Amino acid sequence: MMIARGLLQVGAHVIISSRKADMCAEAQRLLSEFGDVRAIPADPSRYDECQRLADLVKADSERLDVLVNNAAAMWREPLETFPVEAWDAVIDLDLKSPFWLVQALLPALRAAGTADDPARVTNIGSIAAIHVAESPNYSYAGSKAALHQLTRVLARELGPQHVTVNAVAPGPFPSQMMASTLDAIGDTIAAKAPLRRLGRDDDMAGVAVFLASRAGSYLTGTIIPIDGGIATTASGTWATRAFPVTTLGACRV
Numbered sequence: 001m002m003i004a005r006g007l008l009q010v011g012a013h014v015i016i017s018s019r020k021a022d023m024c025a026e027a028q029r030l031l032s033e034f035g036d037v038r039a040i041p042a043d044p045s046r047y048d049e050c051q052r053l054a055d056l057v058k059a060d061s062e063r064l065d066v067l068v069n070n071a072a073a074m075w076r077e078p079l080e081t082f083p084v085e086a087w088d089a090v091i092d093l094d095l096k097s098p099f100w101l102v103q104a105l106l107p108a109l110r111a112a113g114t115a116d117d118p119a120r121v122t123n124i125g126s127i128a129a130i131h132v133a134e135s136p137n138y139s140y141a142g143s144k145a146a147l148h149q150l151t152r153v154l155a156r157e158l159g160p161q162h163v164t165v166n167a168v169a170p171g172p173f174p175s176q177m178m179a180s181t182l183d184a185i186g187d188t189i190a191a192k193a194p195l196r197r198l199g200r201d202d203d204m205a206g207v208a209v210f211l212a213s214r215a216g217s218y219l220t221g222t223i224i225p226i227d228g229g230i231a232t233t234a235s236g237t238w239a240t241r242a243f244p245v246t247t248l249g250a251c252r253v
Contacts, residue, residue, distance in 0.1 A: 001027060002173070003068055003122075006205025007212065008035030015060065017053055018071075019043045044071045044097040045089070054104030064108035066120045066212045069098035074140045087139045094143035095150065098123050102154060106163075113162030118220075121158075122211050123151050123167040125223060127231035130169055135181070144169075148223050155221030164220035166211055171227025173199035194229030 004014050004027075013036045018024045021041040028039035038060070042053040057064065073093045075086035102109075102121055113119035128137060129144035148167055155165040172181070172189050181189075190198050207226055210216050225232050 001031065002201040002204040003070060003208040004031055004037065005034050005201070006209045007066070007068075008037060009205075010209055010213075011035065012066070012212070014038070015040060015057055017042045017044065019045075044101065045073075045093040047096075047100055050097060050100040051104055054101060054108075057105065058108050062108060063112040064105055064119065065112045066122070067101065067105055067109065068122045068124070068208065069101060070124045071097055072124065072126075072140075074137060076136050076140075078136050079138070082136065082138055090139035091143050094140065095146050098147060099150060102158075102165075106158075106161075109158075109163045110161055115162055117214070117217055118159075118162045118164045120212050120216065121154070121163060121165040122208060123147055123165070125151070125167040125169040127169050127171045127225055127227045130223075130225060131231040131234045151223065152221045159220050164211075164217070166216070166219055166221065167223045168204070168207055168211075169223055169225045169227065169231070170204060171199055171225070171230045173201075173204060189230075192230075193227075194233050197228060199226060199228065 004016050008014050008031060014031070015038045016024065016027055016031070017040045018027065019041070024039035024041045028037055031037045040053055040056050043049040044053065071093055073090045075082075075090055077083070077086060109119040109121070125148050126140070126144040128141040129148050132141070148169070151165050151167040158165055171193070172186070186198060190196060203226055207224060211219065211224075
């Protein structure tokens, strides 16, 4: 929602997607006041659904200027009981899905990109791939670290094809995924951050718009932390042992 609203506000035509049709419809309703937005329900953790989504996007237009891979899942559980499905669910959505969508939408990205104004891919990584938090997020941290490296690999390959590939690594922002953490220790996280606050919607939107704009056209293979300095200046961890481990399980958005 943060990124979609930011792109709409600068005049982009935006297509959003989510696994749940009702969430898609509600997001489209909320975003429609900011511009031209279309919603396509799809489950990006499945290869066939990524192909279907890409086909519908390409039916809308042969060109795709910007692809933002924002879907994610997190699973928190202690090491001793961390289940097999916690790897499969998270890796499928957080790592495989961005690759599948780039693969399926590459013809449209190539059609949009030029040497002076490349098409853009922005992957949403995490500071969990930059520093080590104390929360038991093994598959999430691993998948996001892999996504950061996949971003670099794709950037090298797609640069000559006039497509840039960058990643944004958010810190703590108010979101569905972070809700339980911020409810429990949000004030503590903010107090320990160098900038003494959590992220805001316009912080995330601003970086996404920058990457999509002329100013971001000569950047590729970069990982940009948006974390108020939490990971980039860390001497320890931003999560404390007061982490609410009673709220275990998966969170998908």
